[in-house]
Amino acid sequence: xxxxxxxxxxxxxxxxxxxxASGSTxxxxxxxxxxxxxxxxxxxxxxxxxxSIGVAGFTGPGEMxxxxxxxxxxxxxxxxxxxxxxxxELFTDLELGLTTGGAQFGSDRVVDVxxxxxxxxxxxxTGTDSSNPSKFQADIG
Numbered sequence: 488x489x490x491x492x493x494x495x496x497x498x499x500x501x502x503x504x505x506x507x508a509s510g511s512t513x514x515x516x517x518x519x520x521x522x523x524x525x526x527x528x529x530x531x532x533x534x535x536x537x538x539s540i541g542v543a544g545f546t547g548p549g550e551m552x553x554x555x556x557x558x559x560x561x562x563x564x565x566x567x568x569x570x571x572x573x574x575x576e577l578f579t580d581l582e583l584g585l586t587t588g589g590a591q592f593g594s595d596r597v598v599d600v601x602x603x604x605x606x607x608x609x610x611x612x613t614g615t616d617s618s619n620p621s622k623f624q625a626d627i628g
Contacts, residue, residue: 501561505535505568512569513576528577535570539563 512534516527542562 498560498564501564502568502571504561505538505565505570506572507568508565509535509569509572513572524580525577528573528580531573532570532577533573535566535568535573538566539570540566542566 509531513527513531516530516534520526520530539562542559
């Protein structure tokens with residue numbers, strides 16, 4: 488039971504590594520395919536799929552690269568993370584106008600803002616409230 492739990496936690500970590508690596512993958516693809524976000528998104532999903540599918544056919548010497556080895560599993564699940572990020576960006580760029588729970592997506596632009604409260608200056612910074620460093624205000628027009 489503990490081995491299975493550890494395996495699943497590791498798989499989640501490998502997928503997270505792939506999701507983080509998807510940023511670099513997407514940036515590189517944007518440099519190769521300029522001005523076509525949908526093609527970049529599809530290429531990113533294809534890169535992830537290639538990693539997750541291709542690793543099954545590549546087995547090397549020793550336990551690390553056999554089909555059930557740690558390295559094979561890390562590459563496979565990192566591929567899933569890259570692939571998922573590519574699909575997510577594709578659906579965002581297509582602006583399908585999907586509705587969920589009364590909120591409509593696709594009709595408005597969504598701005599994702601992340602901040603680290605420890606890095607926010609408390610004075611002289613436009614768009615912040617010094618009494619609440621996690622609050623961010625933006626005028627989107």
